[in-house]
Amino acid sequence: xxxxxxxxxxxxxxxxxxxxxxxxxxxxxxxxxxxxxxxxxxxxxxxxxxxxxxxxxxxxxxxxxxxxxxxxxxxxxxxxxxxxxxxxxxxxxxxxxxxxxxxxxxxxxxxxxxxxxxxxxxxxxxxxxxxxxxxxxxxxxxxxxxxxxxxxxxxxxxxxxxxxxxxxxxxxxxxxxxxxxxxxxxxxxxxxxxxxxxxxxxxxxxxxxxxxxxxxxxxxxxxxxxxxxxxxxxxxxxxxxxxxxxxxxxxxxxxxxxxxxxxxxxxxxxxxxxxxxxxxxxxxxxxxxxxxxxxxxxxxxxxxxxxxxxxxxxxxxxxxxxxxxxxxxxxxxxxxxxxxxxxxxxxxxxxxxxxxxxxxxxxxxxxxxxxxxxx
Amino acid sequence: xxxxxxxxxxxxxxxxxxxxxxxxxxxxxxxxxxxxxxxxxxxxxxxxxxxxxxxxxxxxxxxxxxxxxxxxxxxxxxxxxxxxxxxxxxxxxxxxxxxxxxxxxxxxxxxxxxxxxxxxxxxxxxxxxxxxxxxxxxxxxxxxxxxxxxxxxxxxxxxxxxxxxxxxxxxxxxxxxxxxxxxxxxxxxxxxxxxxxxxxxxxxxxxxxxxxxxxxxxxxxxxxxxxxxxxxxxxxxxxxxxxxxxxxxxxxxxxxxxxxxxxxxxxxxxxxxxxxxxxxxxxxxxxxxxxxxxxxxxxxxxxxxxxxxxxxxxxxxxxxxxxxxxxxxxxxxxxxxxxxxxxxxxxxxxxxxxxxxxxxxxxxxxxxx
Numbered sequence: 001x002x003x004x005x006x007x008x009x010x011x012x013x014x015x016x017x018x019x020x021x022x023x024x025x026x027x028x029x030x031x032x033x034x035x036x037x038x039x040x041x042x043x044x045x046x047x048x049x050x051x052x053x054x055x056x057x058x059x060x061x062x063x064x065x066x067x068x069x070x071x072x073x074x075x076x077x078x079x080x081x082x083x084x085x086x087x088x089x090x091x092x093x094x095x096x097x098x099x100x101x102x103x104x105x106x107x108x109x110x111x112x113x114x115x116x117x118x119x120x121x122x123x124x125x126x127x128x129x130x131x132x133x134x135x136x137x138x139x140x141x142x143x144x145x146x147x148x149x150x151x152x153x154x155x156x157x158x159x160x161x162x163x164x165x166x167x168x169x170x171x172x173x174x175x176x177x178x179x180x181x182x183x184x185x186x187x188x189x190x191x192x193x194x195x196x197x198x199x200x201x202x203x204x205x206x207x208x209x210x211x212x213x214x215x216x217x218x219x220x221x222x223x224x225x226x227x228x229x230x231x232x233x234x235x236x237x238x239x240x241x242x243x244x245x246x247x248x249x250x251x252x253x254x255x256x257x258x259x260x261x262x263x264x265x266x267x268x269x270x271x272x273x274x275x276x277x278x279x280x281x282x283x284x285x286x287x288x289x290x291x292x293x294x295x296x297x298x299x300x301x302x303x304x305x306x307x308x309x310x311x312x313x314x315x316x317x318x319x320x321x322x323x324x325x326x327x328x329x330x331x332x333x334x335x336x337x338x339x340x341x342x343x344x345x346x347x348x349x350x351x352x353x354x355x356x357x358x359x360x361x362x363x364x365x366x367x368x369x370x371x372x373x374x375x
Numbered sequence: 376x377x378x379x380x381x382x383x384x385x386x387x388x389x390x391x392x393x394x395x396x397x398x399x400x401x402x403x404x405x406x407x408x409x410x411x412x413x414x415x416x417x418x419x420x421x422x423x424x425x426x427x428x429x430x431x432x433x434x435x436x437x438x439x440x441x442x443x444x445x446x447x448x449x450x451x452x453x454x455x456x457x458x459x460x461x462x463x464x465x466x467x468x469x470x471x472x473x474x475x476x477x478x479x480x481x482x483x484x485x486x487x488x489x490x491x492x493x494x495x496x497x498x499x500x501x502x503x504x505x506x507x508x509x510x511x512x513x514x515x516x517x518x519x520x521x522x523x524x525x526x527x528x529x530x531x532x533x534x535x536x537x538x539x540x541x542x543x544x545x546x547x548x549x550x551x552x553x554x555x556x557x558x559x560x561x562x563x564x565x566x567x568x569x570x571x572x573x574x575x576x577x578x579x580x581x582x583x584x585x586x587x588x589x590x591x592x593x594x595x596x597x598x599x600x601x602x603x604x605x606x607x608x609x610x611x612x613x614x615x616x617x618x619x620x621x622x623x624x625x626x627x628x629x630x631x632x633x634x635x636x637x638x639x640x641x642x643x644x645x646x647x648x649x650x651x652x653x654x655x656x657x658x659x660x661x662x663x664x665x666x667x668x669x670x671x672x673x674x675x676x677x678x679x680x681x682x683x684x685x686x687x688x689x690x691x692x693x694x695x696x697x698x699x700x701x702x703x704x705x706x707x708x709x710x711x712x713x714x715x716x717x718x719x720x721x722x723x724x725x726x727x728x729x730x731x732x733x734x735x736x737x738x739x740x741x742x743x744x
Contacts, residue, residue, distance in 0.1 A: 031467075034467045044580070088595060088654075089591045089594070096583055096586075097591060100588075101635065104639070108628060108629060111627065126484055217473075219477060222470050253485075257492040258489045259484045262481045262488065265481035266482055287463075
């Protein structure tokens with residue numbers, strides 16, 4: 001136990017895994033609901049919350065910080081919604097107006113009041129997960145990094161919230177009107193979720209910084225969305241992707257001597273790219289294969305119908321040949337070759353010299369296409 | 376003080392750079408905001424970081440031209456990736472933008488630390504692109520910026536008609552035979568160009584505000600595209616110069632955040648005080664309407680009372696009118712009196728105030744009824 005918490009690599013990876021797991025819980029619902037860019041806004045604006053709480057109390061971590069940032073996050077959301085409700089700007093512009101202003105104010109305050117203090121702008125932006133082990137708290141006899149403690153608490157709170165309101169969140173995400181009609185207060189629910197997102201961002205900013213935090217909130221759920229249609233599985237898969245990214249990002253960062261937080265975040269992108277290309281149903285390759293299969297099915301259907309149309313007619317000798325396919329249907333030569341090979345493979349046609357003739361199976365198929373009601 | 380500042384070489388350079396940035400981002404931002412692409416700028420600006428690093432690695436040093444070229448290209452690639460993800464998968468546009476933003480920034484951080492790990496004195500400048508470092512700007516940098524700004528503005532002027540049509544009615548533009556996809560790509564490239572211009576001044580994190588705030592502010596004052604673009608550019612320049620000069624006057628205040636806050640202040644003032652669309656104008660209009668309705672109700676009640684009593688000049692007790700119309704009745708009566716529609720009348724033996732319709736008030740009440 002003590003050995004585990006004393007191990008620097010173990011603590012760094014554990015911090016990364018906790019950031020990932022705590023982030024994907026609210027992240028899943030935000031991605032599904034189309035609020036992902038609010039994460040961007042929140043994570044920038046909490047910088048102002050962090051600075052204001054620091055100025056007021058001198059605390060750079062702990063419950064006051066987390067509560068303060070949650071308030072800053074809520075303020076961002078409220079200001080954005082209020083601005084959008086005036087209808088003077090579009091909702092997306094409202095997001096883009098509120099968070100840079102709050103962020104700029106935060107940076108300026110750091111600039112003025114916090115020169116050379118623990119709180120510098122680069123740390124807030126990028127975090128330094130490599131140093132989390134320096135700042136520890138005694139927990140049950142072991143020295144546990146402060147970041148690990150706070151992230152574990154946020155993970156527990158997020159998990160508790162999602163478990164307690166799972167059904168409500170699900171309905172509010174997929175059918176907000178129905179949720180509203182049933183009296184479930186979907187807006188309140190999402191504002192709570194956004195507050196938890198802000199609080200998680202504060203717990204995470206020491207480690208990965210506020211911008212890489214966005215990656216952990218959005219990318220693992222987006223990856224999971226490509227792999228499953230079930231909400232519960234999506235959350236589980238997103239958690240796996242996040243944890244896998246933290247686990248694989250650390251050794252790579254050490255090997256290449258680059259930012260650990262950056263590498264962990266980048267690994268979520270590797271998982272996403274893999275899912276984007278190779279996901280069984282929603283991936284690019286699967287979609288491409290499906291389209292190709294449909295195209296070839298269609299060509300086979302066109303072929304058998306063409307052959308049936310001209311079968312037993314005087315033109316059959318001329319029409320039912322490979323050359324006629326190319327000339328009359330305006331198919332390119334490779335396409336003709338492929339469709340004939342497909343037809344032969346599927347037992348739809350036979351070749352007799354130049355002539356192509358239908359097998360009984362091909363004839364039945366062509367009849368069925370031409371006159372589907374004949375039975 | 377101000378004169379001394381204006382003569383300062385560094386301040387001049389920074390102010391001119393900020394003005395160029397404001398000019399271009401204001402112009403280009405107007406199109407982006409109207410097209411509902413405000414957040415594309417946010418994703419694109421974060422995505423310039425890996426390009427800056429790649430430009431540094433390829434050029435082997437901190438040459439502004441190669442850094443800018445890298446930033447421009449990586450911004451465009453990021454925009455393309457975001458469009459591809461949103462278009463070819465079940466992931467929504469906002470998630471695609473957030474994804475590209477976060478991941479490209481992560482890539483940038485990794486490259487940045489890679490460059491730092493390799494050492495070399497020249498790397499020191501790269502992190503300054505996070506928040507911008509206006510004071511480090513040189514006259515030579517200004518020349519590069521001026522050329523880029525001229526290119527951007529020249530493109531907007533040359534393709535004004537196409538940009539307008541694609542912004543407001545892409546469907547019609549397509550029917551007219553315009554290469555809509557190419558124009559959209561061109562607009563994205565212009566956004567990337569504006570962001571590149573802002574890198575030194577306000578940095579990758581905040582530059583997005585320079586695309587949105589001036590344009591959103593300008594939209595409140597004017598309805599037509601031409602004036603909106605001009606005003607947006609003007610606001611951009613004003614915010615840039617103001618921020619630059621203020622940061623020079625108050626040593627220690629970063630230029631980038633000040634410019635962004637100046638632009639935000641212009642936006643806030645615009646939505647509050649713009650005639651017609653502004654919140655203040657809207658509030659005044661609503662108040663006038665509320666008052667008009669309240670006055671009309673009082674007039675009609677008084678006339679109804681008069682009719683019931685068969686006395687056109689029937690003195691209605693104020694308490695009774697108040698009972699009918701609640702708080703605000705006295706103010707409504709005072710306004711009606713000022714318009715000459717009602718008058719206070721003595722009514723003995725009681726001492727409570729009474730009001731009666733004037734001749735004009737009777738006509739008015741009939742007219743409205």
